[in-house]
Amino acid sequence: MDKETHKLSSDAYQEIPGDHYKPYIGKREFLPEFTLKAIVTGMVLGIIFAAANAYIGLKVGLTVSASNPGCSRKDRT
Numbered sequence: 001m002d003k004e005t006h007k008l009s010s011d012a013y014q015e016i017p018g019d020h021y022k023p024y025i026g027k028r029e030f031l032p033e034f035t036l037k038a039i040v041t042g043m044v045l046g047i048i049f050a051a052a053n054a055y056i057g058l059k060v061g062l063t064v065s066a067s068n069p070g071c072s073r074k075d076r077t
Contacts, residue, residue: 025031057063 053063
C-alpha cells in the first residue's frame with residue numbers, strides 16, 4: 001500500500017504583508033486571575049452544577065460526572 005502524504009502549499013508558509021495584530025493585553029499589563037469575583041463565580045457555578053446533578057440523579061437514576069472536568073487536566077502527571 002502506498003502512503004499518501006498531504007503537504008501544505010508553499011504559500012502557506014509565506015508571511016502576509018500588512019497583517020500586524022496588536023495584542024489585546026499588553027506585555028507589561030498585569031491582570032489578576034485569582035480574585036474574589038472568580039472565587040464567587042466558581043462557587044455559584046459549582047453549586048448550580050451539583051444541584052442539577054443531584055436532581056437528575058434522584059429523578060432519573062442517572063448522574064453526570066460533573067467532577068470530571070476538574071480532574072481530567074492533561075498537564076498533571
